Amino acid sequence: MKVLFAASEVAPLIKTGGLADVAGSLPASLHALGVDVRLVLPAYPEAVAKLAQAREVTTLSVGPDGTPVHLLAAHMGDANLPVYLVDHSASFDRAGNPYVAPGGSDWADNADRFALFCRVITEMGMGRAGLDWQPDVVHCNDWQTGLAPALLYHEGKNRPRTLFTIHNLSYQGFFSNEVYSHLKLPWDLWHFEGLEFHGGFSFIKGGIAYSDCISTVSPTYATEILSGKGGYGLEGLLIKRRDRLIGIVNGVDYQTWNPAEDPLITQRYDASTFELKARNKTALQRRLGLEAGDDSLLFGHIGRMVHQKGVDLILDMLPQLMAGKNAQLAILGSGDAGLETRVKEAARRYPGRVGASIGYDESLSHLIEAGCDAFLMPSRFEPCGLNQMYSLRYGTVPIVHRVGGLADTVVDATPANMLTGKATGFTFEHADVQALWYAVQKA
Ligand code: ADP
Numbered sequence: 528m529k530v531l532f533a534a535s536e537v538a539p540l541i542k543t544g545g546l547a548d549v550a551g552s553l554p555a556s557l558h559a560l561g562v563d564v565r566l567v568l569p570a571y572p573e574a575v576a577k578l579a580q581a582r583e584v585t586t587l588s589v590g591p592d593g594t595p596v597h598l599l600a601a602h603m604g605d606a607n608l609p610v611y612l613v614d615h616s617a618s619f620d621r622a623g624n625p626y627v628a629p630g631g632s633d634w635a636d637n638a639d640r641f642a643l644f645c646r647v648i649t650e651m652g653m654g655r656a657g658l659d660w661q662p663d664v665v666h667c668n669d670w671q672t673g674l675a676p677a678l679l680y681h682e683g684k685n686r687p688r689t690l691f692t693i694h695n696l697s698y699q700g701f702f703s704n705e706v707y708s709h710l711k712l713p714w715d716l717w718h719f720e721g722l723e724f725h726g727g728f729s730f731i732k733g734g735i736a737y738s739d740c741i742s743t744v745s746p747t748y749a750t751e752i753l754s755g756k757g758g759y760g761l762e763g764l765l766i767k768r769r770d771r772l773i774g775i776v777n778g779v780d781y782q783t784w785n786p787a788e789d790p791l792i793t794q795r796y797d798a799s800t801f802e803l804k805a806r807n808k809t810a811l812q813r814r815l816g817l818e819a820g821d822d823s824l825l826f827g828h829i830g831r832m833v834h835q836k837g838v839d840l841i842l843d844m845l846p847q848l849m850a851g852k853n854a855q856l857a858i859l860g861s862g863d864a865g866l867e868t869r870v871k872e873a874a875r876r877y878p879g880r881v882g883a884s885i886g887y888d889e890s891l892s893h894l895i896e897a898g899c900d901a902f903l904m905p906s907r908f909e910p911c912g913l914n915q916m917y918s919l920r921y922g923t924v925p926i927v928h929r930v931g932g933l934a935d936t937v938v939d940a941t942p943a944n945m946l947t948g949k950a951t952g953f954t955f956e957h958a959d960v961q962a963l964w965y966a967v968q969k970a
Contacts, residue, residue, distance in 0.1 A: 530666055
């Protein structure tokens with residue numbers, strides 16, 4: 528089977544969140560199973576720099592204006608996975624975050640950039656990219672690729688089958704009617720059950736309305752998005768298409784996330800040498816300026832600092848947590864300026880007890896997983912979540928809000944689950960400080 532896997536971020540080339548982890552590991556796993564899978568992503572400078580051998584293989588003209596776009600080809604990782612980079616300098620040749628400008632607002636031309644990406648995916652899907660290759664299946668991921676299933680559907684004959692995976696329904700790629708005109712998208716896709724959404728149009732709706740199959744990243748999230756609370760206005764369409772919808776928990780790449788072989792941690796360990804884990808705790812304490820000592824209970828948190836992830840709940844719990852003598856907290860993340868400020872203030876207020884690093888830091892994220900005793904994920908909603916699964920692998924007890932993928936992957940330490948040896952962490956029912964604090968006290 529031939530599969531084109533399209534994503535707007537792919538680890539380790541470029542990453543802002545879990546989509547990149549999955550886009551980096553799932554195609555490699557399929558490739559190892561003998562599937563002819565090829566990746567396509569935008570040619571951000573960071574990604575191109577990491578694929579030094581990338582060479583231009585073809586030039587396409589896409590869209591009604593025939594915009595010229597180059598495709599660079601390379602191979603990635605141990606699996607030698609074929610990768611194509613969509614090289615259109617006006618769209619992608621800019622440093623920094625793929626979606627957000629330095630000030631924190633979305634790049635003003637995101638609709639143009641990702642519509643162009645979708646048009647290239649469509650050309651590749653139709654076998655018209657000059658590669659002498661047409662996929663049987665095009666697998667699109669999240670809103671940045673959502674127009675591609677719609678455009679492929681619009682092609683009609685000889686199109687590949689399409690699969691659309693929702694990694695997070697709250698990011699939809701919503702733009703105005705004027706933008707739709709400007710992009711010269713087909714008007715027969717502009718209707719209530721098509722791309723149109725509340726007077727504008729939505730990229731993600733293209734993936735949901737027109738794909739042959741829809742998946743999302745956990746079974747519980749697949750049911751949550753069918754409700755008003757989790758569906759963001761798309762629950763009606765999702766209910767209509769539920770026979771095409773399936774929830775599958777993300778996998779974890781144990782080549783990257785394995786404490787027995789992790790080059791980014793201070794001391795490697797596994798279940799049989801578990802006592803060695805403590806050396807990572809010492810290293811983490813030193814790195815974040817926390818008081819040294821193994822008698823403390825060290826909690827960790829890593830994530831994008833946005834309302835979804837509930838870092839504010841952790842901060843609101845600090846007076847209670849810090850009233851106890853031996854709790855410590857290590858936080859890594861970046862995002863919302865207000866939340867970043869609050870995290871920095873907490874580190875100043877509790878010196879030696881709260882350590883924070885604002886920014887994106889791959890190696891520190893591994894050390895936090897290895898060095899902490901417990902890991903906090905009070906996400907208000909969580910389609911899958913990866914850090915709780917990394918925590919399980921690193922013997923770092925996850926404490927999670929029981930929603931989405933967190934509910935599917937962490938088994939609460941109730942007396943019954945403890946007795947039968949099934950418990951793997953602590954879960955709590957409501958995303959509020961009291962519930963989180965209760966679970967933390969239990970832990
Ligand atoms: P989301 O995709 O919503 O951000 P996930 O839990 O699915 O959340 O995936 C987040 C991924 O990004 C994890 O691999 C996590 O370790 C990583 N990550 C998030 N923030 C940072 C950061 N500041 N530094 C390093 N890694 C981070």
